Amino acid sequence: MTHPSQILEFIFAAIALIAIWFSITNFSSVKRILIGRPMRTAELNAQHNKLLWYIALPILSADLYSSVSYGPESGITELINLGSEAKWYIIPITISTIILLAILILSYIMGILAYPNGGGAYAIAKDNFKQRWISLVASSSLLVDYILTVAVSVSAALEAVSSAYPVVAPYETVLAIFCVFILLIVNLRGVAESAKIFAWPTLGFMACMLILIGFGFIDEVNHGFVQRATPQFGTVPDGLTLLVLLKAFSSACSALTGIETISNAIPVFREPQQKSAIKTYIALGTITSITLLGFAYHLYVRGISPDPHNTMLSQLTQYYFGHGIVYQIIIWFTFIVLILAANSTFTGFSQLAAIVAADGYLPRGLTNRGDRLGYSNGIIALAATASLLILAFHAHTNALIPLYAIGVFLSFTVAQFGLVKRWRRVKGSHWKMKFAINTVGAFITSIVAVIFAVTKFTSGAWVVLVVIPVFILGSIYVQRHYKAVAAELRIDLKTEHPETNRVITIVLVSGIHRVIINTLSFAKSLDQENLLAVYVGFDDESMKKMEAKWEEWGTPCRLLTLKSKYRSILEPLTRLIHIIEEKEQYKAQIHIIIPQFIPKKWWHNLLHNQTALLLRLWLIRHKDVVISTVPYHLKK
């Protein structure tokens, strides 16, 4: 019997092993198979990788468009406790969502007009606010929300599948983490190349949704708009408060996340980039609005209720098409497009992290491009954190939703205020209109962010409101550290130059054999004078034997035998280092040469004591000594 937790342990072990493997063997064949051949830096800006707008549309819209599959459901779930009379609220809530979507798209188009080369909330804030913490609010909240996007999208994808196949339900968590692992591999392979393949599923999902909605309308026309199983429009159920309504609205707004993808991705468009991006925004906004409204209308008309074991999209599809082939197609498209939403987030996250890291606010390793030109460290960090979230929340979408979307709206707000400031400063053509649009946008997104924080505070949003400030403080700490280090390392090219010192070389010997000849040859080639061989013995007998043998060998250099009462080489060696430092008044550089066996097969390492390795790790960390390792490659 394979227990899910065993599969999980296996996956974790596999990930850990692969990570270690990658770190050690840079040219390994496994890596080559999974990740592909290394790519030249010059391949980065090749024009043939750039996208036409109608191809960019499905690629960049997976994140936003896929959320239609769970947005309306999240909204209605908040109201369902009030009884079925509350169901009609899905219509006004969806309409409010669409209005918010229109405002956001308009505001983002203003952003593109202001920054034709693209740039998300962080870049806009950085350009318009002197206070760096404001741009850190934008970056931190967006990064946190990207992590949530991956967790939510992948969880929703698996819920779609387990609606169709309930047998999958107990394995949702494990499978979700497996999906994240696959996304990790795909993204380490690089996105630009694979991106065009990714256009088709989103197009397919759009087509599915439009067919579903269209089919529903035709069905209704044929039946003369006979409403079935629906509550009366306009009835007010008992216990409905403004707070509940706002909470439902804010949950439904989770459908709007991912809207920033296009404006961040302007460099991927083929020329004219600015125009293409705006076209894409308008097209995407139109399609999304139609889908949201049509979907919500049918949910209302057919009186579908949320069910934790069967998504509303799955229920609606079953209503019209039964459990046949059309149902299967729609479910699998939903799955794929939600996975693609998570996929596009990988690019967004790693690029933003790289930009912020380049400014010194995040670990510099996030700016390294991997073999396939992606920002590997950011990609790995996102996969790891999203997996932990999925694990903690057992891949339940509705448990993750309360944490979600606050970050995005915070960053929206920062961006809008940044643009407002910019229009006032730069002005330019039609600036008053642009100013007005962004002022309205800023006003509305900040209200929405506050609504989110208040209505979802107790159901989990407080976590985000703690994490984001901690993230900001962490970023500030990181930058201070880098500045301090840079100041410490800075030198005056005119006055400061390398100085030569006396070097005292210590060769560790464990006996007299071929490895030691090899090591002593190197040591004597460097220096004949200040050379000292050190032998650490655990008892007097072995020390005397070594001294006699050394003499028999013709004393290639001075030998010092040290006794270790505690059977450790480290302790007498540190004592010796201390004595030399005192005697030389810290002026001489101590240089310790350690021989190291390199077995022919890696698992032979188990058969040889790796004292050298541990010794080196400790000494480098705690003492000001240079450690040289002389490898001896065993032939057998």
Added chain:
Amino acid sequence: MTHPSQILEFIFAAIALIAIWFSITNFSSVKRILIGRPMRTAELNAQHNKLLWYIALPILSADLYSSVSYGPESGITELINLGSEAKWYIIPITISTIILLAILILSYIMGILAYPNGGGAYAIAKDNFKQRWISLVASSSLLVDYILTVAVSVSAALEAVSSAYPVVAPYETVLAIFCVFILLIVNLRGVAESAKIFAWPTLGFMACMLILIGFGFIDEVNHGFVQRATPQFGTVPDGLTLLVLLKAFSSACSALTGIETISNAIPVFREPQQKSAIKTYIALGTITSITLLGFAYHLYVRGISPDPHNTMLSQLTQYYFGHGIVYQIIIWFTFIVLILAANSTFTGFSQLAAIVAADGYLPRGLTNRGDRLGYSNGIIALAATASLLILAFHAHTNALIPLYAIGVFLSFTVAQFGLVKRWRRVKGSHWKMKFAINTVGAFITSIVAVIFAVTKFTSGAWVVLVVIPVFILGSIYVQRHYKAVAAELRIDLKTEHPETNRVITIVLVSGIHRVIINTLSFAKSLDQENLLAVYVGFDDESMKKMEAKWEEWGTPCRLLTLKSKYRSILEPLTRLIHIIEEKEQYKAQIHIIIPQFIPKKWWHNLLHNQTALLLRLWLIRHKDVVISTVPYHLKK
């Protein structure tokens, strides 16, 4: 909610972290707290640590005596499918077990007479057989069985507790692994010191068992030996075959494992060692026989049946004492003594592994004594493998029993035959009697081993019969490897001496700053002539800038700038190494000096690229170059 698998993951993570911690920080305070201060080698043979025989008795008998708590139950479990008429067979089976015990103890006393300094089956076989594989049969089967002993004892301990507290049942596996972890820590602290404390629980358990048996007899005397709920003695149930009876007998014989502990442990006795050990054997044999027989008699008379959720010992105790304080005391003594049985196995395993490793048949690391003089690597290996077994068998004692005891009886057999051979060769006083005793012993143990293998083959024993030969072949392979390496490394002291060569020194520079001054100072102190600074740039611009700055700095040595198209330092560097090797015809020694940041706080490592570390790992493994690391300890 805390799910058991989460606890498990936590424990694994904790063990892994502690292991890494120990390896890196040799003097760490955490290690000091858990393991204690390092001990001098001289403390090893201090006489005050030696034990008087009546103190050694409980300490060395935990393994054997504790098995009375599950041995009779394992036997009767095999018969219970035949219906309750089969229950009376517990009496003849127990009597057979006791006869076997007497034979074994007598044989082991012969062993002590032959080898007054002690020595288990491996040492006896090594001394008496020229064929080394025979001694490897003894050592391998015993090592495998020691692993099983830990798994069985700890599982049985937890079953005792969960009989009393069924609420513990779902967490048995996790708690069993936690117990192994505690045993690991205790054994890394060292056994001799803690051993005297360990005498009391075994004495207590012995007392409990004798009181339980005595109380039962008094009860029966008072009631005039009225038999209750028992099947007629001598009835033969349907379907009883010799095979089933032998299987029951072999399962009951799991109570006899641990008998070899005393003969392996002769050096721990106070003088006269030989006499003390024999006294201990006779005393232990007597107590164990009385307990087994008394326990089996009461189980029969009270008609107690095996129950997977309540051990038979627990049922019997409940019968006489209810669920009160006496019951609690007996259950907890059972728990502790079973844990102690596992504990004593740690010493046995690690000592045997060290002896075999000293002969070159197992990794040499097993002979290293840790800070507290225990063979740490053997202790860790045992804890790890036993934990895996517990995990795989979900801590079910009865699932582990079929694998158990074959190894022990195999090693018993090898030892007996060794002694038979010895008496024939050495002779000495009363040799014919000793010869006869060991011949009978050898004959009987080999029959028992065959019975075990045949009757339990399909229920798991085949695994052991595969693992032991693999283990033996592995041991032979290990010794061949060591011999081959020794031959490769051996040199002629007269003719082979260190030779000096030209050294070409390459310093990797990433810019011009304090770390680089530090590194160049060392490099120039070593060698002024064959010194080359290498800068790897990812684009032309950075390379030109570096060259200009280097000139401005006054060119401390020749600078070579290399371009990396794939953003990797490794690739241009290996190219350079190849060029130098070709040009110098592999005669010069290449020496690469790598600067390394040492941050003040360990987690600052996250903020600095550890390219140097990975580079070093790869180069050392794949190229014949010396790598020096020059640390620069950051102050901030």
